[in-house]
Structures are given as structure tokens and as C-alpha cells.
Amino acid sequence: MSLGGGQNTEGTNAGEIFVQFNQDCTSFVAGSSNGYHLYALTPDDGIEEIYASRSGQDTCIVDRLFNSSLVAIVTVSAPRKLIVCHYKKGTEICNYSYSNTILAVKLNRSRLVVCLEESLHIHNIRDMKILHTIRDTPPNPRGLCALSSNVERCYLAYPGSSAVGEVQIFDAVHLNAKCVISAHDTPLAALAWSLCGKRLATASERGTVIRVFAVPERTRLYEFRRGVKRCVAIACLVFSQCSTFLAAASNTETVHVFRLGGDEAEESPAAESEADSGWMGWLAQAVSAGAGYLPAPVADVLAQGRAFSAARLPAGGRRVALAITGLPRATRLLVAAPCGVLYVFALDATHGGECVLLRQHQFVDAPSSAASDPPHSESERAHELGAAAEGSPPRGPYDLRDPAHFPPMRTE
Template structure:
């Protein structure tokens, strides 16, 4: 994707597209040269394009609030402007301009966070008013920050230093600093919250060690070693919705999955393996008090429970661990416009099997077209759609469409934001709020209106 000057966010890389899963990993968003796209994951390991803006605006950032109609976007032509839309109605609800390039946008059901290089802006999701600005943060050119999906523990994590791996935790509801954690010796490269908002995963620029902390207790719960051969650049950390797995992508062709216990307690030691590695583990367990602390820490670090190999290395990738038809899946979306679906063996882990290989966007939507290097039998091409905005089903929505958002009253804006933030019912289910989903009711004992009279 063609980024703004110096922009390098967690879902992108130069020459590709922006990709990101929503907060509960039920859908995927993508920003392309023609606009933004929304994809839904289907029960047969497929993916369906449910919306394409086709605005002609090169979109560099896009985030969707869970499965709602609320979408926040940033375009290449206006990198300092945040646009908030109701995509189903085709209306722009509001927009805000900032003093510098927007590097990241994060949403949950309570707050919207805008990250600039040296400041963070906290908005109320219900009326988009700025509640607080964290100014003079350490230089953060990659826009590294993470917002907890849970409104009960609505924390923002961001780098507290550009020299070491210090993490600042800010309470976005009570608007005060929560705590500071020393996570790594080298600067941070990735941050991720669990769905409950009580665990924070971190990785540094060295890329060899991944840690998981309890927040706000600042207790280190887990420490995993991604590898020992070389330092890599961690691109993404992602918890599964159940909190039992943590996935990590990097600039290599391997995606690692680590297994965590469901409770907050540190994991029990696993049985020692055969060979010299097992012997070392036994030695550490027996004489940990006699070894230098750094040596004991390295030998005690957990290793990946499962791993998946991508067909091509070098594309920036984001991952998600979720269930598809009650089966664990590892999903990997890349800046080349691809989505790979892997089977994850919950019992034994090991090498993940590639089930499906989807091409999300046609070549015309790629900012830098890439020639395919051959396709596997699992490869599928998404049937692309070009959605016009949904027709207005009431005069209020019709009046708002095409209207300058600055002309909306606060009441109108709040109404539109509230309507957009409401989650959509699952595809194919009944909506108890919609009378069209139910047959007409009649008093007990009365005859149907179209019944023939009795003789």
C-alpha cells in the first residue's frame, strides 16, 4: 500500500494494502487504491465481500467496530483527517482533522483512539467528542498503540520510551494513567490486548522474546521464545477470543501460535523432552537457584505450540485465532491482498495445515500489482461486488445523505453514531427488533383475516 510519508502501521507495508481483523475476528477490513472493503468469514472456511466503497479514494487506514455499521477511515490524500461513516446508509457522520499524520485508529464500544507520532486523542464513541489528549508522548513513528476491546477494562497501551521497551497503560474511561511496565530492554515492536482487557502481550524490536503481562498488576504471566537463530521484526500479536492462544507474525514465512492457560496463573511446567534440551530443562528445574538469572530465564521460556508456513515471505501479515464451525482456525491476512486459512490442532499443535487460500482483491485494487507464483488447489477468488449506498428506508437517513456532516446538529450526530454502533445480527438469524422477521399475531381463538367464513 502507498503510505503517507513515514507511515508504517501494523496492518500494512510499502507496496501493499492495509488489512486488519475486527475486534472479535468475525470480519476483515481492507484498504485499497479504490476505497475500503469489508469481508465476512463464512462457516465453510470461506470469505465473502459484504461491502466495497468504490469511492476512488486511496484508503490507508480502516477499522470497523465489531460487526456494526460504524467504520473509521483515513485516506492517502488526506492523511490528517479521520472520517467516521455509517457504511450501510452510505453516510459520512463526521470528520476530524489533526495536526499531524494519523498513524493508527483503534475502536471499542466506548472509545475511539487516534494515534499521531507524538500524541494520542481519546474520543467518546457515542458523540465523537474529544475527551482527552495525551500530549508529548515519546516519538512513535509507527503509530504503535493498542486499545482493549473490553469496555470494563478500557485501557490504552503505548510506548513509554523510544529507547527501551517501556509500556504506558492509560485508563480511557477514567482518563488517568494506570501504570508503567518495563517489558523489554529494546524498544517495543508490537502490543496486543486480550478480549478481557486483563492481559497484554508485548514484543520488542529484537523479536526473539514475547511476553504476556497481567494488567494492572504488572505481573509477567508468560514468556515465549519465538526463535534463537536470528532477530526478526514482529509485525502482529493477536490473542484468540477465548484467551487460550496467542499468534505472532513477523517478516519471515513462519507464523507462530503459543498456547496459554485460560486462567491468569502461570502455566505448569510441561514434561521434559528427550535429548539435550530435555536434560537442560531438568537441570534448570533442579538448580534454578544456582544459575545466573538471564540463563535460567532463557532456558525456562516456552516455545511455540503450533506454527504455519506462509507461501511467500516479505509481505506484512496480521493474524487471528478463532473458531470456524467450532473448529480452531489460524487466519492470516497479508498486505498482498490474501487471506490464508489454516487448521489448528487444539490437542497436539504442530504444523498447521493450509485449508483455503483466498485472493481478497483483484489486481486493479493493489497499489503495486504482483504476479502470482502459481496457485494451490485450495486457492479461491472472491466474487467482488460494487455496492452503491443502501437506499434510504426513511426520510431522516435520506435527508442526511449527501449533506455536509458539519451541518448536523449534535443530536443528529449522536443518533447516527448510536445507530451505526449497534451490532448487526448474525447472517441468517432472526432479529427480535424487526417485526418483519415474525408472522403477524392474532388474538387466541380468532380466525385468520383471510380465512373463508363458516357456513
């Protein structure tokens, strides 16, 4: 499974549906044996299908660039080929083949990154030219990587070791290594960027501790304990758009939500990671005051923040995609399962506690089929890439708040 914004990006198993939210969590894509579908999230906690491909190809990876018409696809029949499409026109813009199976694809308004098991390929999203290849990376069979959606901090995070939880941070604009973060003692299992690109969340294969770091400072800002249960595999991490919350999903039926300070707040982990004002808050203060008198491992465990909220799924054992969205007067936790169901939970942003299931949507329709589109010429490719990304790029940095830079698509 995979999700937008920073998440595990493995392809699907046989019979499962690949689901991924777009970078600002306003829509999601679903790939199955019948092609791929695009859905918009509506203000009334609903979903609206805005496109369904007619290729009939088994789609194992699909990603959409924000709300533009640019879509990147990988199929089961051609796992080494990346196909870039203009979905609104129903046309293929270009395709690229790689030496090995594509394990993950990440997009932002500046770069497209293709992850193979032992290399990463960075493309300019405007013309799809390869700008740089990071070769001989540590074995990464699950295609774990995360690309910040903020083009001013266009950082790429990926495992720096297959033995310990080391994170390599690479600047995908200036094409140089930025820093290395020693995040965990065991290999990495999940990575996620905050929307602003200032914070990176990490989890290891041990699955009990989740950490949040400031980048490029490498400062540990928060440390959360998901639980003490063994053999838990964290498959997905995602920040809310305001970076106030961080959600984590594993192979259990529980999705945990942790509370942080927003990006504009002071970085005070000890104060902000404990939302409780009751006995847990008292315990945190006591541990902080007496840290020098406790064994270091004990003090570390007691000082770790606990979940602010949690959602219960009907069943565990499946990789899910997550998103936290803020409606005008409410916060929602969205969980998309590989069985093709989207669960919509109410998240109490003030008091936390158990999330309430509001709605669930079965979002994959019956199969459809049609002949694939013919390839385009070089000149047509350049034209289609520009059109799909919504016009020519502005001079200077992109402003994600300015709709003139990349206005959302309107369905006909």
C-alpha cells in the same frame, strides 16, 4: 499493516493493501487504492464480501467497530483527517482533522483512539467528542498502540520510551494513568490485548522474546522465545478469543503460535507455557529445580516456552494481519497478507505441530469509483452515530454477550 485486537497499526506502503480483523475476529476490512471492502468470515472457512465502498480513494487505514456499521477511515490524500462512516447507508457521519499524520485508529464500544507520532486523542464513540489528549508521548513513528476491546477494562497501551521497552497503561474510561510495565530492554515492536483486557502481550525490536503480563498487576505471566535468529522484526501479535493461544508474525515466512492457559485457568507460567510432556517438559522441570545453580541468563533462556505450533507462508518480508478463530469443532489460524490473500490454516489445539493450509482467498476485487458523499449537519451526525453503533447505549456497563446491546448487522 494492521490487525484487530492488538497489533501493529502502521499504514500500508505504496501498492499494498491494508488489512485488519475486527475486535472479535468475525470479519475483516481491507483498504486499497480503490477504497475499502468489508468481509465476513463464514463457518465453512470461506469469506463473503458484505460491502465495497465506491469512493475510489486510496485508503491507508480502516477499522470497523465489531459487526456494527460504524467504520473509521483515513486516506492517503488526507492523512491528517479521520472520516467516520455508516457503511450500510453509505454516508459520512463526521470527520476530524489533526495536527499531524494519523498513524493508527483503534475502536471499542466506548472509545475511539487516534494515534499521532507524539500524541494520542481519545474520543467518546457515541458523539465523537474529544475527551482527553495524551500529549508529548515519546516519538512513536509507527503508531504503535493497543486498545482493549473490553469496555469494563478499557485500557490503552502505548510506548513509554523510545529507548527501552516500557509500556504505559492508560484507563481510557476514567482518563487516568494506570501503571507502567518495564517489558523489554529494547524498544517495543508489537502490543496486543486479550479479549478480556486482563493480559497484555509485548515484543521488542530485538524480536526473540515475547512476554505476557497481567494488567494492572504488572505480573509477568509467560515468556516465550520466538527463535534465536537475528534481525527479526515482529510486526503482529494476537490472542485467540479464549486467550489460550498467542500468535506472532514477523518479517520471516513463519507464523509462531504459543500455548497459554485460558483466562479462567490458574496463572501458572512454568506449567502452562510448556505444552510438551517429552524431553522439553523434562528439561523445563530440571531447569526449574536447578535454577539456583545456573547463571541467571542461562536459566532464563532455558525456562522460556517454545512455539506450540507454526504456519509457513509462501514468502516472508511482508507485514501480515493475524486472527485465531474457533469453529464449532476446529481452531483456525488466519493470515491476511498485504497482497490481498487470506490464508486459512488448521491449528491442532491438542497436539500443535505444523499448521495445515486449508484454503486461500484472493479477497480484493477490481476497482470501482463513484462520487464521495456530501457532509452531514450536526444533528444528522448525532443521529448517524447512534444508528451506526446500533441503538442508544444501555445503562450500566456494556455486556458483549448480550446481542440487545450491540446486535450484529445483517446484510440486505
